[in-house]
Amino acid sequence: MKKIILILLLSLSFSGFSQIHDPVKWTTSVQKISDTEYDLIATATIQDQWHLYSQTVPDGGPIPTTFTFKSSKDYLKKGNTKEANGHTVNDKVFEMEIKYFDKKAEFKQRIKLKTKETFEVDATVEFMVCNDTNCLPPKEVDLVFSVN
Numbered sequence: 725m726k727k728i729i730l731i732l733l734l735s736l737s738f739s740g741f742s743q744i745h746d747p748v749k750w751t752t753s754v755q756k757i758s759d760t761e762y763d764l765i766a767t768a769t770i771q772d773q774w775h776l777y778s779q780t781v782p783d784g785g786p787i788p789t790t791f792t793f794k795s796s797k798d799y800l801k802k803g804n805t806k807e808a809n810g811h812t813v814n815d816k817v818f819e820m821e822i823k824y825f826d827k828k829a830e831f832k833q834r835i836k837l838k839t840k841e842t843f844e845v846d847a848t849v850e851f852m853v854c855n856d857t858n859c860l861p862p863k864e865v866d867l868v869f870s871v872n
Contacts, residue, residue, distance in 0.1 A: 745860065747771035747853055752869050760837050761802070764845055764869040766791070768829040773855045778823035779807055779831075785818045787852040787862040791831065794846040799871070802834040817854050837871070845869040 748768050755763040770776050781788040791805045808830040815822040835845065847867040853860050 747774040747860070748776055748851065748863075750849065750865050750867060752867050754869050754871050757834070762835055762837065762871055764793075764833045764835060764847070764871075766831045766833075766847070766849060766867055768825065768831075768851075770825060770827055770829065770853070772827075774853045775824040775826055775855070776829050776851055776853050778810055778825070779805065781822060782820055785815070785820055785822055786854060786859065787850065789829075789831070789849065789851040791833065792848045792850075793833065796843070796845065798839045798841070798843040799835040799837055799845065802836055805831050805833045807831050815854075816856055817859060835871075842870070842872050845871060 748770050751767045751769070753765045753767070755765060757763055768776050777786045777788055779789050779791075789807075793801055808825070810823045810825040810829065812821060812823045814820070815824070831849075833847075845868070847869065848864050849867055850862055850864045852862045
């Protein structure tokens with residue numbers, strides 16, 4: 725009986741260590757601008773106490789948020805990905821002035837359609853999050869935008 729309880733306790737402790745903290749959840753949407761232009765919108769929902777960094781970060785700072793859009797015959801990218809207003813603060817972790825987002829961040833990429841057919845845009849976002857005492861390693865998340 726003692727062995728069963730010991731095995732059960734060990735199993736529970738290992739499962740507790742296997743959980744990975746994931747303070748950012750990504751969602752996607754598409755907004756029609758005109759018959760030939762759409763905005764691809766990536767929204768990050770950020771847990772309390774965590775910060776997601778801007779696309780523009782000074783040298784020596786955290787990994788900036790970057791978007792990579794897979795090339796396609798269905799669309800052309802127009803300009804760079806734009807980000808919503810964030811907070812520019814003197815970051816305690818990196819000891820520099822940095823723009824970051826808390827709670828929510830929205831990024832928009834305008835595209836021009838080359839077809840009238842429905843298609844998907846595949847993208848990847850790489851980002852880094854920190855709180856006031858530590859940072860998590862950079863992470864990549866795949867995003868899919870459905871253009872109708």
